[in-house]
Amino acid sequence: MRLRASNFLDRVTFARRPAQQWLRSAFGDLVAENRAEMLAAIAVHTRNAMRLEGRPLVRALLDGAQQIDDGSIHVAGQPLRSYVDISVQVRIVRAMIEYLSNDPLHLASLILEHEPDSRTGLLVMAELLLDRGESERAVEHIRRALRVQAVCQTAQQLLERAQPQDYDLSRRFCHMPFTHMSTGFRGETFACACPAWVPYSIGNITEAESPDAIWNSEAAQEIRRSILDGDYRYCSRTQCSMITARKLPLKEEVTTPALRRYIDERVTRLGEAPLMFELNHEPTCNLACPSCRSEIVSAKADEIDLYDGASKKVILPMLRRVQGHTYITGGGEAFASKHFRSILRTLNRAEYPGLRVYLITNGLLMTPHRWQEFPNLPEMIGVLSVSVDAARAETYEQLRRPGKWAVLMKNLEYLSGMRRSNRIASLQMNFVVQQANFREIPAFIDLADSLSADSIWFQRVVNYGAYDEATFARTDVASPSHPEHQELLSILRMPAFDRKTINWHMLMSIVPERVASAEKLEFLY
Numbered sequence: 451m452r453l454r455a456s457n458f459l460d461r462v463t464f465a466r467r468p469a470q471q472w473l474r475s476a477f478g479d480l481v482a483e484n485r486a487e488m489l490a491a492i493a494v495h496t497r498n499a500m501r502l503e504g505r506p507l508v509r510a511l512l513d514g515a516q517q518i519d520d521g522s523i524h525v526a527g528q529p530l531r532s533y534v535d536i537s538v539q540v541r542i543v544r545a546m547i548e549y550l551s552n553d554p555l556h557l558a559s560l561i562l563e564h565e566p567d568s569r570t571g572l573l574v575m576a577e578l579l580l581d582r583g584e585s586e587r588a589v590e591h592i593r594r595a596l597r598v599q600a601v602c603q604t605a606q607q608l609l610e611r612a613q614p615q616d617y618d619l620s621r622r623f624c625h626m627p628f629t630h631m632s633t634g635f636r637g638e639t640f641a642c643a644c645p646a647w648v649p650y651s652i653g654n655i656t657e658a659e660s661p662d663a664i665w666n667s668e669a670a671q672e673i674r675r676s677i678l679d680g681d682y683r684y685c686s687r688t689q690c691s692m693i694t695a696r697k698l699p700l701k702e703e704v705t706t707p708a709l710r711r712y713i714d715e716r717v718t719r720l721g722e723a724p725l726m727f728e729l730n731h732e733p734t735c736n737l738a739c740p741s742c743r744s745e746i747v748s749a750k751a752d753e754i755d756l757y758d759g760a761s762k763k764v765i766l767p768m769l770r771r772v773q774g775h776t777y778i779t780g781g782g783e784a785f786a787s788k789h790f791r792s793i794l795r796t797l798n799r800a801e802y803p804g805l806r807v808y809l810i811t812n813g814l815l816m817t818p819h820r821w822q823e824f825p826n827l828p829e830m831i832g833v834l835s836v837s838v839d840a841a842r843a844e845t846y847e848q849l850r851r852p853g854k855w856a857v858l859m860k861n862l863e864y865l866s867g868m869r870r871s872n873r874i875a876s877l878q879m880n881f882v883v884q885q886a887n888f889r890e891i892p893a894f895i896d897l898a899d900s901l902s903a904d905s906i907w908f909q910r911v912v913n914y915g916a917y918d919e920a921t922f923a924r925t926d927v928a929s930p931s932h933p934e935h936q937e938l939l940s941i942l943r944m945p946a947f948d949r950k951t952i953n954w955h956m957l958m959s960i961v962p963e964r965v966a967s968a969e970k971l972e973f974l975y
Contacts (some may be wrong), residue, residue, distance in 0.1 A: 469493055476545035479526040480538065491518045497547050498503040498857035508564045508571075511557075515542040515570065530669055530684060532603045532649040533638060534569040536570050540604060544574045554578055567919050569595045569602060576608050585612045596688060597919045597926070600912045601646045608686050615687065620680035622698040625709050625974070627674045628720065630663055631768075632728035634781065640666050641673045643728065646912065647675060647690040655731065655760040661723075661768035678716050689912070694959030697971045704975060725774035726808075729765065730781035732757055732789045737812055739839075739850050741882055741911050741925075747782065749789065757789045766796065773804035775832055785815040792824075798826040806832030810880070813838070814853055814863045828873045834865065835878040835907065849886060866901040876904045883957065884911040885927040888938050895946055919972060928960050935960075 462542050482488040495514030502510050519538040524531055547557040555578055561571035572595040579588035589612050595605040627641040627648065634645040637656040643646035650673065655663030664670070685693060692698050701713050711717060713787050733740075734749045749757070769776055784790040797807065807827070813836040821828070840846035843855035869877040870890045879898040881891065891908070898906045913922040923929070942961055947954060955971055958964045 458836070469496075472545075476549070477541070480523055480541065482523045484862055488518065488523060489769070492542060492546070496549060499546060504560075505564045508561050511543050511546055511561065512539075512565065512568060512570060513540040514546075524669040532601070533635075533651060534574070534599055534601050534649065535603060537604045539570045540573045540577070543570055544577060544630060547574070551823050567598050569598050569605070572598070573604055573608060574777065576605075576612075576693050580608070580612055580877070587732070588612050594919055597913060597917075597922045599915055600689060601649050601686070601914065603649060603686070607728060610687055617693070617696050619698070620695070621681045621700050622680065622682075623701045623704050623709070623713060624677055624682075624685070624692060624698050625704075625706075627670070627677055628709065628712050629725040629774075630728065631724040631726070632777070633731040635731065635733070637731050637757070641670045643726065644689070645730075646914070647686050648684050648808075649686065649780045650684050655764045656756050658760075658764050661764050661771070664764065665724065665768070666719050674712075674718040678713065678718070691959060692958040692971070692974060694965075695960070695971075696956060696965050697955070697969070697974060699970070699975050706975070714863050723768060723771035723773070725772070725777075726777060727765075727768055727772050728777035728780065729790070729793070730777075730779050731760075732779065732787045733782045734787040734789075735782040735812075736814060737783065737850055737853055740883065740916065741839075741849070742914075743916055749787065754789050758792065761789070761793060764862060765793065769797070769802055769805055771804075772802075775806045775808045776873060777808040777810065780810060783812055783815065784809060784849070785811060785820060794824055794827055798831050799829055804873075806830065808833045808835065810835040810837065811867070812836070812850065812853065813858050813861050816865060818864060820970040831874050831876075833876045833878050833905075834869075834874050834968070835880055836862065836865065837880040838862075838894070838897075839882050839884075840887050841890040841897050845887050845890060849882075849884070862901055866903075869902050869904070877902065878905045878907055879903045880909070882909055882911050883938070884925050885934065886925070888934070888941065892944065892946070895952070905951045905953055908952070908954040910960075928957065930960070 473493060477489065477492065480488065495510065495518065499507055499510045499514065516539060519542070521531070523538045525537055525541070528537070544554070547554045551557045557698050558571065558575040558578055561568060562575060565571055572591045576588040576591040576595070579591065589609065592605050592609045592612065595602055626643055630638060630640060630643045632643060633639050637654045638651040639653050639655055640648055640650070648671060652670040652673065653667045655664065658664050671682050687693055704710060705715060708722065732749055733747045735747055738744060738746050778784050778790055778793065779787070784794065792883055795914060797805065807830045809831055811834070838846065838858070839849050846855045846858065847853060854955060865874070868874045879901070881887070881894050883891070895906060910928045911926055917925060926932060927934050929935060939961060942954070942957060946952065
């Protein structure tokens with residue numbers, strides 16, 4: 451929202467108290483390119499809200515804050531903004547309701563009465579409760595906000611304030627920002643294996659002129675600095691499996707020469723390429739799994755052109771340098787995507803000698819005919835990973851719509867034959883744990899064994915915005931508050947989970963004895 455700011459603050463008056471004094475004190479730590487314009491916009495929305503009540507008032511507060519927060523405003527001392535950041539909106543709404551009412555808790559309650567899934571409303575209420583010393587009620591609202599959007603750093607920071615953790619990160623090291631780069635929605639790129647774990651963009655592949663412009667951007671170096679300094683200010687305390695499971699190594703325990711040099715010499719600008727370049731930016735998929743999206747998604751022609759331009763400038767030049775893996779794709783289905791099919795056809799051992807492909811797929815398009823289109827691909831594959839999420843047809847077709855179990859099983863038998871004949875190096879099967887399928891975990895392990903899978907990957911369902919809060923609360927059986935949580939724990943304590951071929955570190959944090967153990971995750975060292 452753009453307003454003429456000149457002399458506006460001199461002319462605006464409110465009934466309750468002097469507007470200029472309130473605006474400048476309440477928003478003193480908000481940094482904006484045009485601060486006077488920002489304050490003028492807040493003043494207008496506040497004045498308009500004074501005339502309203504009920505739902506129109508609620509919408510005016512929330513919509514006004516959203517219009518003002520155009521993404522360019524940030525809180526002083528916080529140079530990077532998460533892609534789901536609402537800290538500015540929380541600041542604006544809280545200040546507005548405190549200005550408008552002598553009972554801000556009443557107005558915060560009104561917001562949640564009309565908009566129960568509003569993260570902004572939930573966190574405004576949580577802040578007010580924390581300031582009153584009502585930590586338990588505050589935590590309830592914070593956890594509701596995290597059920598609405600698991601990645602929300604604003605909620606995570608409030609949770610840390612309400613329930614400080616005793617896991618000291620100051621002497622710990624995580625190599626992810628030094629070894630991993632992953633693309634996400636619309637080409638934003640992140641210095642971690644998972645955008646939800648470090649949800650701050652380090653650049654965009656559709657805008658960058660070279661791979662290094664992202665890999666060694668100021669944001670990337672700032673995130674690495676935070677690891678070396680031990681403040682971990684950009685890392686998710688609730689989503690990162692390494693932090694929640696308390697398994698990060700001490701700095702002195704790291705022995706890999708390159709990592710040792712980064713630590714000892716405090717290196718933030720890297721000459722080496724990432725060991726893992728994950729490509730998750732193109733969302734096209736032939737499924738609409740409830741855990742991911744509500745409808746079938748296909749990229750439009752102009753999006754494909756944009757991503758193909760990024761391939762030429764950033765993706766393929768970086769992949770030529772990688773002495774490790776590329777992960778394709780955690781954001782859709784590679785074989786349904788024209789863009790990703792183009793990349794997979796391009797890759798070959800002669801031009802990409804150090805590269806292995808970690809190919810994740812739903813398997814439904816992996817027919818013998820499809821493989822003939824990619825003659826160079828089998829030798830490039832390091833891991834072929836198939837997402838299944840079930841051991842029974844009924845469950846599969848409920849969770850992976852509109853997939854058909856019979857089609858999947860036929861293709862899995864073919865992939866199993868490829869593995870047995872060593873045409874592919876490794877076959878993995880994936881399972882997203884949720885209320886509808888967790889009892890099938892033992893049968894899923896048996897299924898994977900019957901198909902000669904080399905490994906099994908279990909992970910917790912996460913709400914990235916596909917669920918409303920109530921639905922996600924019923925779905926997330928890994929939550930300690932879920933009525934069937936103890937039954938899940940009994941399954942995770944089975945002897946089968948001691949097998950090295952079962953990767954379940956993304957679930958370890960919910961098993962207390964695993965968190966308390968001295969168990970080491972070797973890939974972190």
